Amino acid sequence: MDYDDRLDRALEETPDIHQQGERFEVPTPEIRTEGHATVFENFQDVVERLDRDPDHVLQFLQNELGTSARIDESGRARLTGDFSTDRIQAAIDDYLEAFVICPECGLPDTRFETEQGTRVIKCDACGAISPTGE
Structure with missing residues (x-):
């Protein structure tokens, strides 16, 4: 199996991250x-x-x-x-x-963290850090 075949196979098996409704309900x-x-x-x-x-x-x-x-x-x-x-x-x-939901990428792969005494939301998908507004 050459590089192009492996790449095609990987792309076919990779979930489409833009179909959030199917992945996160x-x-x-x-x-x-x-x-x-x-x-x-x-x-x-x-x-x-x-x-x-x-x-x-x-x-x-x-x-x-x-x-x-x-x-x-x-x-x-x-x-x-x-x-x-x-x-x-x-x-x-x-x-x-x-x-x-991450305000940058729209994915639900976030978690709370504390940075410099402030609670923020960190996205594991894109790495964005957003304030919680609390």
């Missing part, structure tokens, strides 16, 4: 009402997919939804008040935009 929130609370049943699944600290995500949801919340013993988020799936999905989408 966050589960749709599973919501149910329980008295005066909204229970986010698959909160842990969403947090694991985002690869972020559950407390950080919960704090963001509280701020976005203007409510109080806690994580129960089963790992579900319990939000005070009645919230629709669409409203919680919109808040998660805002979290993605603010803390997960």
